[in-house]
Amino acid sequence: MQRSDGVLGPGSASRRGEAFGVKSHGRDGEQFALTVYVRNVVHDAAVEGTHVAALADTEDGEGVRRTELVISRAVGRGYAQNVTVRETAALGVPTMEVTVRTTLPLIGLLGVPSGMEVTGRAPVESFTENG
Numbered sequence: 001m002q003r004s005d006g007v008l009g010p011g012s013a014s015r016r017g018e019a020f021g022v023k024s025h026g027r028d029g030e031q032f033a034l035t036v037y038v039r040n041v042v043h044d045a046a047v048e049g050t051h052v053a054a055l056a057d058t059e060d061g062e063g064v065r066r067t068e069l070v071i072s073r074a075v076g077r078g079y080a081q082n083v084t085v086r087e088t089a090a091l092g093v094p095t096m097e098v099t100v101r102t103t104l105p106l107i108g109l110l111g112v113p114s115g116m117e118v119t120g121r122a123p124v125e126s127f128t129e130n131g
Contacts, residue, residue: 046120
């Protein structure tokens with residue numbers, strides 16, 4: 001129920017989150033949600049790029065390009081500026097690793113450059129029986 005002064009009164013289910021028993025913290029909650037979204041997109045892109053780079057018939061750079069493409073389409077090219085790939089033995093076997101260092105969004109999409117780092121890993125595909 002809305003009062004004449006525009007403030008939502010008791011019994012109003014239209015207040016943010018009230019129907020679910022969640023208290024709203026206004027813009028802070030929205031910013032947190034945006035930050036989590038950006039982190040999830042960047043992480044998913046790193047994982048996808050890692051899987052591309054780990055394929056037996058691809059070059060490492062293809063994984064980087066795929067990671068950059070996914071990030072650019074979802075949150076903007078500026079978030080795909082620092083993507084690296086390397087081969088390691090992180091999983092106890094030959095492993096590809098794609099790391100993304102990007103902006104940690106604090107005010108909208110503006111934030112701390114290189115404030116967030118995510119890494120995706122995948123075992124390297126092999127056509128031999130021994131790996």
